Amino acid sequence: MLVTWRYRKRKSLIQSFDPRAWIIFYACFLASSLFFWDLRFLTPLLIIALVVIFTSGIGWHEMYRAWLFIGGFIVFFSLLTFLTGRGGMELYTEEHLITSLSTPFTIFGWRPTLNITVERTFYALSQLVRVFSIASMTILIPYSLNPAHYGVTFHGLGLPDKIAYAMDLTMRFIPTFGRDFQLTLDAQRARGYEIEKLRGGLIAQVRKLAPLIVPVTIHAIVGSEDIIDAMDLRAFGIGPRTWLEQLHYRRRDYVLMALAALLLAVSVIVSLLGYGRLWTPEWALRPFGF
């Protein structure tokens, strides 16, 4: 049995557009965010994301789990970035030290030290804004895109029938397999399996993951026979496919697509001009004597 995303029809900004236009806007938004590490350029993208979130019509009770997971994930990794400076070394070559915190003890002669620098701070902030914008725009899609429109949307974006239908099925299968995985995990736990306490060497640990991965995978393949039969009985792939519902662009969709193209073009041009790299403002350096 297929499990679906929690889509329902709402009065919202996203759903007022053709799904193809929205996917194009989303893709341009995503690509644009890749060009920037500068907070001044990431903030407008964050504002767009916030407008979309607050006009999505999706209640807190409907997706608080998703927000908690993504929020926790983003905050955790941004904090880790702030503490370790991971990834930032590709973006800055010089660091201005604000303070250095050392533990009062040593471990085999090594004293754990935490260096807090202006660059690390702004890099972590930029990462927080960037990842939050991308993640929030992404998780709204399954809540706002009608599952009946998946196939026709991808087809309308220029994908061949078969690939469009494969994308349609992929989006439908994801929540189903998530549920199957949870059922399998519960069943194995009832038999004494503990994924949190895998013991033994590397090979033994990998082998012990098989009781989770193999049943879910084989069950999915065996269960797909019904879907294949149903599609074959409807002569899938014999000729050009028709879709039950048709999508039609309206003026607002053209405006949205034009805005998306403009956003991407401006991002590319600004990036080529040399702007958008990690920004550490003068006012942040001054109080520390730099």
Added chain:
Amino acid sequence: MDRKLLSVIIALVAVLVLFLLVVWIGGTINESLKLDETALLRFVFVGLGLLIVFVVYWLTRSSGAWDVGTREVVYMAIGAALYAVFSYLFNGTVFAVPSVSQVALRPAIAIPMFFGYAFGPTVGFFTGAVGNMFGDALTGFGLSPQWSVGNGLIGMIAGMVALFADKKRSMNMVLIISLVLAAIATALYFLNPTLANMLYFAPGEGIFGDQAITLFAGLSAVIGLVLVVIVRFAFGKNVDVAAAVTWSMLGNFIGLGFAAISDIWINGYTPAVAIVGEFLPAAGPNLIFAAILVPILVAAYTAAQRQAGR
């Protein structure tokens, strides 16, 4: 000329012209332009990866291995969805599965390998590329399109065994190529043993990419290769299992090699950092999953097929 080939060539030329125009215009308005500081190169490498896929397809298009029917469409979707779900679950945040000497457990990679081998290169490519894309989206990791193409190549190459009439002979060729690739990568590790492992993170210990690669992670490509060879000869009579692990190994080397090497231009890494810091810690452990999980999946699938009589 074939219409399909013509349209692909026109599309590729259009993309190339557009990129050259962007570089030319960018260079005119900004003399100090460094392309690796923009995100443009990521999309160039996506185009390059897709070009590789197209060339391989075009050279072997007469083979039935590339055919896409109803069954393949459904398997593509199942493979991509499973890969996305497993990537999301085993990315270190939902299930904090332990790691051994900087080798984190990422069992999801067995999915594109198995689907590629069992259902052909098209299914394998779709499973790896689309599954990785959805997996990143579910986690909120953002977008690394060149790594999605690299994952797609893993599945596609695992499925290319179907292009060969004699699986056993193809395995020997694949073993030799893989041996050469593993030897080059491991030699680079011995020349640069102090480089950081760019992919390793242990949030509990506050470690992410700033620790020198361990000896175990540095040798993981060789260890994985040895494991694959053991499986290949231990299952000498079961050609399916032997071929699945052997071709998965080559797919893993080439797919991740493509993604890691692209970071030389995209992130400005040196070749040594790309190979030792990125390729080895990703490709080596994947071989261990290939050697263990792929045979189990192949055996389970064969049993299910036998039972269903299909």
